[in-house]
Amino acid sequence: MxxxxxxxxxxxxxxxxxxxxxxxxMVNMFSSRLYxxxxxxxxxxxxxxxxxxxxxxxxxxxxxxFRGDSKLSTWLYKIAYNETLTFISKQRETISIDGTTDFDxxxxxxxxxxxxxxxxxxxxxxxxxxxxxxxxxxxxxRSVFTMKYFDDMxxxxxxEVTGTSVGALKASYHLAVKKIEEFINxxx
Amino acid sequence: MxxxxxxxxxxxxxxxxxxxxxxxxxxxxxxxSISDGSEEAVDNGAPHESNSKVVGMLPRRNxxxxxxxxxxxxxxxxxxFLIANQQDSDETAGGGPTANVKGNPSVSExxxxxxxxxxxxxxxxGGKVYxxxxxxxxxxxxxxxxxxPANITPAPATYKPSATAPAAKVQTASVDLKxxxxxxxxxxxxxxTRTIRTVTPPNGVNAFSTNAPKTDxxxxxxxxxxxxxQEYDLIDYTNMSSSEIYEYLAGNEYY
Numbered sequence: 001m002x003x004x005x006x007x008x009x010x011x012x013x014x015x016x017x018x019x020x021x022x023x024x025x026m027v028n029m030f031s032s033r034l035y036x037x038x039x040x041x042x043x044x045x046x047x048x049x050x051x052x053x054x055x056x057x058x059x060x061x062x063x064x065x066f067r068g069d070s071k072l073s074t075w076l077y078k079i080a081y082n083e084t085l086t087f088i089s090k091q092r093e094t095i096s097i098d099g100t101t102d103f104d105x106x107x108x109x110x111x112x113x114x115x116x117x118x119x120x121x122x123x124x125x126x127x128x129x130x131x132x133x134x135x136x137x138x139x140x141x142r143s144v145f146t147m148k149y150f151d152d153m154x155x156x157x158x159x160e161v162t163g164t165s166v167g168a169l170k171a172s173y174h175l176a177v178k179k180i181e182e183f184i185n186x187x188x
Numbered sequence: 189m190x191x192x193x194x195x196x197x198x199x200x201x202x203x204x205x206x207x208x209x210x211x212x213x214x215x216x217x218x219x220x221s222i223s224d225g226s227e228e229a230v231d232n233g234a235p236h237e238s239n240s241k242v243v244g245m246l247p248r249r250n251x252x253x254x255x256x257x258x259x260x261x262x263x264x265x266x267x268x269f270l271i272a273n274q275q276d277s278d279e280t281a282g283g284g285p286t287a288n289v290k291g292n293p294s295v296s297e298x299x300x301x302x303x304x305x306x307x308x309x310x311x312x313x314g315g316k317v318y319x320x321x322x323x324x325x326x327x328x329x330x331x332x333x334x335x336x337p338a339n340i341t342p343a344p345a346t347y348k349p350s351a352t353a354p355a356a357k358v359q360t361a362s363v364d365l366k367x368x369x370x371x372x373x374x375x376x377x378x379x380x381t382r383t384i385r386t387v388t389p390p391n392g393v394n395a396f397s398t399n400a401p402k403t404d405x406x407x408x409x410x411x412x413x414x415x416x417x418q419e420y421d422l423i424d425y426t427n428m429s430s431s432e433i434y435e436y437l438a439g440n441e442y443y
Binding site: 024052056150188 | 193207214217218
């Protein structure tokens with residue numbers, strides 16, 4: 001059902017006469033999924049809101065180059081992924097997908113304390129440790145982990161979004177899991 | 189026993205909350221922030237051309253990319269120019285056999301202008317002149333037991349090329365091996381006025397006699413290197429005319 005709706009929106013987006021209405025429908029359809037994808041990366045609602053709006057603006061501005069070759073969801077995920085990395089890089093974090101960048105223990109500890117008083121956080125202690133551990137991962141590795149662990153996306157789809165090989169993604173996810181488990185067990 | 193937590197054991201739900209009504213107002217805010225010109229009414233159902241400025245996703249071409257290449261070329265030219273200038277200044281700087289002499293500041297550290305003296309009236313002086321080196325009257329005054337003749341006027345310290353003769357080109361021995369054109373005053377038979385400057389032949393072979401006896405100057409310069417002192421070839425100019433002196437020196441490849 002959602003696939004058919006996605007194809008319908010794609011077809012109307014390619015037609016300039018119906019583009020604006022189709023875009024509005026697209027925002028309604030994908031805003032929640034994109035929001036949580038970004039939120040798991042950035043943790044904070046305000047940051048997520050900024051990146052999400054930038055994502056849709058970029059999508060509208062790039063509508064001329066959209067040919068419909070790839071799925072609309074994949075295309076939007078890709079834009080959201082790049083916008084999130086851009087936002088994180090502006091916060092002066094190093095970006096690495098192979099996990100060679102050291103785990104940012106300082107950022108994780110800071111996140112752990114922040115989540116304790118965050119009114120928009122509803123999880124228990126273990127989930128708080130999990131989110132803090134995720135925040136300590138390098139940006140690209142963090143995105144791979146959240147797409148795989150929380151969204152349960154296929155490695156092929158993640159590879160299409162990130163532009164990375166499936167093998168590298170598997171290795172990155174495996175390393176991320178080890179780092180997170182070590183952080184959680186050290187802080188339990 | 190400590191129970192180790194595995195990530196598969198953790199609930200995968202997202203523990204974050206969203207402010208109330210956030211998603212309801214999101215679409216309106218996104219559509220409002222989109223820059224477009226198509227919100228005006230469509231006449232008779234005919235769609236308007238969008239006046240919105242389309243910003244491509246492709247990377248923008250740098251219009252001034254050629255500037256960096258121009259700057260790089262200018263830097264390379266500057267470096268080449270500096271290197272060439274440095275080489276030229278090294279070639280024209282003081283050097284030659286006198287520069288190889290150690291321990292004698294008057295010899296090794298003096299400039300070419302100070303070292304080159306105009307040798308005048310050598311026959312009148314009746315003294316010996318080192319044919320293949322410069323003759324410093326000041327040195328002779330200090331080191332030789334024989335005082336210089338009274339009628340010899342010491343040459344000025346600085347070298348001034350003759351106005352009627354081409355200026356001798358002085359070059360370092362180790363770099364430029366072109367012979368030096370002697371300066372002579374035409375028409376005066378018994379007055380050899382020239383500046384003599386010697387250079388080492390290109391193949392490093394010492395064209396001068398290596399068996400020449402050491403001169404007084406060399407003896408007095410205890411720290412003088414052998415190469416400097418052994419390059420002397422003592423010639424008696426007393427009974428030689430200026431043309432003979434010139435021919436002798438030219439024939440012996442002193443120039």
